[in-house]
Amino acid sequence: DTAVSQTPKYLVTQMGNDKSIKCEQNLGHDTMYWYKQDSKKFLKIMFSYNNKELIINETVPNRFSPKSPDKAHLNLHINSLELGDSAVYFCASSPSSYPYEQYFGPGTRLTVT
């Protein structure tokens, strides 16, 4: 059973389009995250939700909007896609008690042309 799953795995789209990435976890965790990994492999947190409440919102363009319908799901919607948005986006989840071990999904490779 996949612990943290994401769809789609690959996403190729043109500049200006709007796209969504979905994430689901079956670990019973309370907290979920979105990370962006750039071409240099640097991992940077974008958002974090705890029980559907936004708790971390890094400096991310307003074009990115996370939505958590319940604590097992966290989606990422991106408006007006730009070339610089091309990256791999990872969803992760963790429990809300120490040590808050984070488990990552397989990633969504977004390519904006």
Next chain:
Amino acid sequence: QQQVKQSPQSLIVQKGGISIINCAYENTAFDYFPWYQQFPGKGPALLIAIRPDVSEKKEGRFTISFNKSAKQFSLHIMDSQPGDSATYFCAAKGSRRGRSEKLVFGKGTKLTVNP
């Protein structure tokens, strides 16, 4: 203060050798230090983690050494194998008022183990 500095950027080791990756941090509020392993095309996977009240933790061929006073920690891979070839990330996290703070990652080390 939120940074975790990781070195080296890349590492080439012969099969059977020891791989050592180092990380340093400034924020003394960090209380959890995990290492992640990432293979190409896959998500980072938690490898091993340590708390600051422990100086060493070993799991199989993987060992974390932690030096609280120097604010440094390192990953040692004993008897390195070609299958260990991956990118390794150190990370650090703290908590505040019982709530988890964000996980801060190092920039990664690409390990290549030659057969």
